[in-house]
Amino acid sequence: xxxxxxxxxxxxxxxxxxxxxxxxxxxxxxxxxxxxxxxxxxxxxxxxxxxxxxxxxxxxxxxxxxxxxxxxxxxxxxxxxxxxxxxxxxxxxxxxxxxxxxxxxxxxxxxxxxxxxxxxxxxxxxxxxxxxxxxxxxxxxxxxxxxxxxxxxxxxxxxxxxxxxxxxxxxxxxxxxxxxxxxxxxxxxxxxxxxxxxxxxxxxxxxxxxxxxx
Numbered sequence: 201x202x203x204x205x206x207x208x209x210x211x212x213x214x215x216x217x218x219x220x221x222x223x224x225x226x227x228x229x230x231x232x233x234x235x236x237x238x239x240x241x242x243x244x245x246x247x248x249x250x251x252x253x254x255x256x257x258x259x260x261x262x263x264x265x266x267x268x269x270x271x272x273x274x275x276x277x278x279x280x281x282x283x284x285x286x287x288x289x290x291x292x293x294x295x296x297x298x299x300x301x302x303x304x305x306x307x308x309x310x311x312x313x314x315x316x317x318x319x320x321x322x323x324x325x326x327x328x329x330x331x332x333x334x335x336x337x338x339x340x341x342x343x344x345x346x347x348x349x350x351x352x353x354x355x356x357x358x359x360x361x362x363x364x365x366x367x368x369x370x371x372x373x374x375x376x377x378x379x380x381x382x383x384x385x386x387x388x389x390x391x392x393x394x395x396x397x398x399x400x401x402x403x404x405x406x407x408x409x410x411x412x413x414x
Contacts, residue, residue, distance in 0.1 A: 201412055201413060202229075202314075202373070203343075203373060204342075204343050204373065205308060205309070205312075205313070205314050205315065206305050206308055206309075206314070206315045206316075206317070206341065206342045206343070207314075207315075207316050207317070207342055207343055207344065207345050207373070208317045208319065208336075208337045208340065208342040208343070208344050208345075209221060209222055209316055209317065209318045209319060209344075209345050209347065210319050210322075210323050210333065210337065210344050210345070210346050210347070210361070210365075211319070211321070211322055211323070211346065211347040211348070212322055212323065212346070212347070212348045212349070212354065212357040212358050212360075212361045213321065213322045213349075213357065214320075214321045214322065214325075215381070216347050216348065216349050216378050216381055217347055217349075217378040217380070217381065217406060218250075218318050218319065218347050219236075219250040219253055219254065219318060220378075220406075221345065221347060221376065221406065221409075221410075222234050222236075222254055222257070222316050222318050223253055223254070223256075223257040224257075224410045224413055225314070225316055225413065226254070226257040226258045226316070227257055228410075228413035228414055229314050229413065231312070231313040231314065232258070232313055232314035232315070232316065233258055233308065233313060233314070233315055233316070234254045234257070234258060234270070234315070234316040234317070234318060235254075235270045235271070235301075235304055235315070235316075235317055235318070236250055236251050236254055236270060236271050236317075236318040236320070237270075237271060237272060237273060237297055237300055237301060237317070238271070238273040238281050238292065238297065238319075238320045238327065239251055239271045239273070239274050239275070239320060240274075240275040240276075240277060240278055240279060240280070240281050240284035240320060241275075241276070241277065241278025241279075241284075242271070242274040242275060242276060243276070244264060244267065244274075247262055250318070251267050251270055251271040251274075252267070254270060254318070255267070255270065272300060273285075273292055273297065275287075275288060275290075276288070280321060280325055280326055281320055281321075281325065281326065281327055281328075282326040282327060282328050282329055285328070291328050291329075292327050292328045293328075294327055294328055294330070294331040294335065294336070297327060297336060298336060298339045298340065301317055301336065301340045301342075302339075302340055302341075304317070305340060305341055305342065317340070317342060319333045319336070319337075320333070321333070322361065323346075323361045323364055323365065324361075324364060334364055334365065334368055334370075337365070337368075337370050338368045338369075338370060343370075343371045343372070343373045344365060344370055344371065344372045344373065345372075345373060345374050345376060346358070346361060346362070346365070346372055346374070346375045346376065346401075347376050347378060347406075348361075348375055348376070348377050348378070348395075349377060349378050349379075349381040350377055350379065350391045351381065354391070355391065355394060355395065358375065358395055358399075359395075359398055359399065362375070362398075362399045362401065372399075372401050373401075373402070374401065374402050374403070374404065374409070375395055375399065375401050375402070375403040375404075376403075376404060376405075376406050376409050377391060377392065377395075377403065377404070377405050377406060378405075378406040379405050379406060379407060380406065380407075392404065392405070
C-alpha cells in the first residue's frame with residue numbers, strides 16, 4: 201500500500217482531514233508512530249485536539265508529557281503558526297523544527313517503524329516569516345501524502361500544491377481526496393481522472409484509501 205517508511209502528511213489547506221488520515225494510518229499499519237511538530241488552536245485540556253487524537257490512535261496515554269513529545273510547538277490561537285507564535289511574543293526556530301523531525305526520522309529508521317509527520321494548514325502555510333511547511337519537507341527525508349478535497353476551486357489548489365512540491369524536488373506518493381469535507385462537489389471520479397492526468401500522481405478518494413488499509 202505504501203512504498204516508504206516515512207511520510208509527511210500535507211494538505212492543500214486547513215481542516216481537510218490530515219489528522220483523520222494519520223489516525224487511520226496508525227490504526228491500520230502495525231509498528232507505526234506519528235508526530236505533529238507544530239499545532240495552533242491548541243488547548244492542553246482538549247482531549248479532541250489533533251495531537252490528542254494522534255496519541256490515542258497509537259495507544260499512547262493522553263498527558264502533557266506525551267503531548268509535548270509529539271508536538272513541541274503549541275499555540276493557543278487557531279491561526280497560521282507564524283501568526284500564533286507572534287501573538288505569544290514568540291517565533292518558531294525553523295532549524296529546531298527541522299532538527300526535531302530529522303531526529304524522529306533517525307529513530308524510526310533505527311527502530312524500523314513507520315513514521316508519519318503531520319503538517320499544519322496547507323503546503324505553503326508559514327512556519328515563521330521566512331519559512332513554510334514546503335521548506336520543512338524539503339529539509340527532511342520523507343515522501344508526501346497530499347490531502348485535497350473536491351470543492352469549487354480545489355483543482356487549482358491541488359495543482360498549485362503539486363507544482364510547488366515538484367519544483368522543490370519533493371516526491372508525492374499519493375493525492376488523497378477527502379469526500380467528507382463540506383460542499384463536496386459531484387463527480388468525484390472525474391476529479392480523480394483530472395488530477396491524475398495533470399499530475400501523473402496516483403489519486404484516490406479518502407474512503408477508498410482507508411478501506412485498503414483495513
